Amino acid sequence: MRALFANKMHVIFLALGALLVFFLAWPLFKTVTASSPALLWETLLEVEVRNAILRTFYASFLATTIAFVLGVPLAYMLARTEFPGQELVQGLIDLPIVVPHSAAGIALLMVFGRRMWLGRLFERVGIRFVSNFPGIVIAMLFVSLSFLVNAAREGFEAVDPRLERVARTLGASPWQAFWRVSFPLAWHSILSGLILMWARGLSEFGAVVILVYHPMVAPVLIYERFESFGLDYARPVAALLILICLAVFVLLRLTARKRGVV
Secondary structure, eight states, X not given: OHHHHHSHHHHHHHHHHHHHHXXXXXXXXXXXXXXXXXXXXXXXXXXXXXXXXXXXXHHXXXXXXXXXXHHHHHHHHHHXXXXXXXXXXXXXXXXXXXXXXXXXXXXXXXXXXXXXXXXXXXXXXXXXXXXXXXXHHHHHHHHHHHHHHHHHHHHHHTXXXXXXXXXXXXXXXXXXXXXXXXXXXXXXXXXXXXXXXXXXXXXXXXXXXXXXXXXOOHHHHHHHHHXXXXXXXXHHHHHHHHHHHHHHHHHHHHHHHHTTOO
């Protein structure tokens, strides 16, 4: 500790970093402590609140699972091959990060709406997106898949292609070289992308509120209570969501550290 403060640059950087941490921590702390434990418990016992929180976590998990199945192969191709239109594909993957999420909701509505041919096609097999749970999943998938695909691509780029070629010369098939060499070595980056994507899905509001609104996820419920009843009614739900997310991510980080992932 003495050596840390002996370096003037470290002291300056710590001071600057402390300001940013304070900027993050103080509003969260004020939100959580503004409601008594009894009020938070009472809020958690509300069926509407509990269902909204569970729906949020489950929908984000499903969106992340879909992105894992479809996005990891795409990330591998982006890292290992060159093909016409590759830059365009990469640009499209990055686009949801910068597009306003209300605009993303409109875009999804133009494709999966009840009057659109794709929406009608899905309705024939019993899947409806507008004002229905699958709409929440595709909204979260659309706005957050960039985190997983980019993290996985960077992970695969960090794996030396010569390792795969060595595996092939030893008799491994392309599938075996991928699953036994590239995927395990890129797993830390993929896992980081999975967690980031899942976390981003939890906070999605703009696309969900346009495409679905009901059934409500936690961010929409907080907004609805704030608009209808004011700050005092919305604050306990916000505090609960902050506490649950904090507990989950602390647990994930401790588990990852114990297993040597981070």
